[in-house]
């Protein structure tokens with residue numbers, strides 16, 4: 001029971017980073033202003049929901065759209081509409097649940113009726129089901145045709161009773177969506193308006209259908225923030241109740257802490273997926289760095305961090321100090337416990353291959369790490385063996401990541417890398433594209449002709465600013481592809497080698513093949529992206545370097561002393577500028593937005609070029625991770 005007064009929380013509360021919940025109460029400094037990108041995202045989501053709700057309701061008899069702004073009036077009208085048995089209530093607001101500290105505004109409330117039972121026009125014997133509108137997909141193609149289990153309703157009949165199975169699709173079970181539906185269900189229950197027939201909720205996705213979810217089906221894993229989650233999977237309702245209660249406790253503890261500094265806080269900064277867009281990120285980042293927090297490492301989340309701490313590993317320095325060799329033996333699944341038991345009474349000079357002669361793979365791994373005789377086993381670190389064996393096979397990797405992160409060099413060569421290499425060409429082209437959810441509007445390339453004494457890299461771009469991006473992307477890609485093919489053919493006709501580089505083939509290649517399908521160029525493009533002429537620099541970097549940090553271009557290009565002209569190098573401003581570049585009523589603003597995007601794109605391709613030159617030169621002097629201090 002929470003004793004302090006808590007403002008009712010909305011549906012996002014159960015999904016929020018607990019530290020954020022805490023800082024929203026404590027407010028230790030001014031939060032950063034929301035980024036224009038985030039505001040654009042909110043606005044796009046809001047517009048989409050608004051349009052969709054209106055569109056949904058236009059074709060539904062008995063639908064009621066709540067249009068007033070005042071929260072109390074919205075609540076009242078929503079309750080009136082449900083009491084009157086409206087088939088759908090759009091844009092409503094449910095009464096505040098003061099006891100549960102909840103408030104919520106579901107996009108749609110859909111009347112639920114038993115198709116076999118008598119219709120109840122007043123809706124009193126029936127009840128309502130929550131449906132939320134999302135800007136993402138809700139369906140996946142079934143693994144085998146005809147085996148899908150999705151239950152969907154169409155736009156013109158959004159009720160559950162009208163839902164039918166879609167054997168070609170499975171519903172996407174997104175935790176965030178389900179927690180939101182569970183939040184609305186609790187509010188409906190409190191208001192006495194929840195359907196007594198079933199506990200389901202719907203998500204209207206970008207496919208234009210509502211996918212229905214059983215909120216009582218145990219199908220979700222507990223979040224890592226829950227310290228002692230029950231064994232097994234949880235239903236959306238169970239998980240929601242736990243998550244919401246956890247954040248309420250964090251919130252209440254923070255309020256008590258304000259009243260009495262001795263009252264303990266329940267959350268702390270832990271790096272998570274929400275950090276990049278969080279208004280407290282500067283405050284948290286400073287503290288995470290100050291304590292060398294384990295969550296700064298890629299792959300160390302809340303649960304792994306907790307496990308390390310319970311084993312006495314408090315920070316990155318502690319992790320870096322663990323014995324890598326023993327952890328590597330554990331990764332290789334060498335049964336050290338059994339082996340040590342077997343050699344207990346044997347002379348030190350006994351070769352291990354006489355102890356476990358049939359375990360060839362284990363012997364190979366032992367030998368590769370310098371363990372040939374019984375005496376060598378004295379090098380096994382018992383602390384790692386006894387305390388950290390339960391961490392799993394990634395322990396040795398994370399020890400190296402920690403060493404790289406706390407070591408003096410900005411990057412290290414991976415264990416097995418003797419000399420850093422990168423494929424080079426006489427003619428090199430760095431490629432980067434820019435896209436929105438609707439398509440790809442720019443292909444930029446930097447050509448470097450290394451056959452001349454002092455190459456002067458040349459930037460070329462193929463852009464479309466056509467607001468009809470579906471059509472425009474074909475024109476832009478056609479131009480780019482024809483130019484790239486000509487450059488390649490010209491180089492190869494001279495007997496010169498040609499290489500084109502991207503940073504993460506998933507992005508560029510994904511769009512290339514998708515658009516090539518539309519243009520009938522798929523075979524040509526497939527031949528190119530599977531040839532040695534097409535190089536993913538991210539793969540080159542990841543397989544040879546270790547930094548203990550992210551491996552995105554924005555993190556690796558600065559290793560080559562590359563700096564972007566724009567302060568905002570997260571790619572978010574490009575999306576914000578795109579709207580203006582494509583469709584601004586002010587021609588000067590439109591030209592300026594286009595100029596900004598092209599400059600940003602040019603810097604990205606110059607960054608990959610700089611990174612390649614660095615890999616092929618100064619990076620060779622990087623120390624091996626084996627020399628990083630442990």
Ligand code: SF4
Pocket residue numbers: 017018019020021023268269270271272274275276278279280281282284285
């Ligand atoms: S920066 Fe990260 S850890 Fe800190 S409050 Fe935000 S999301 Fe939570």
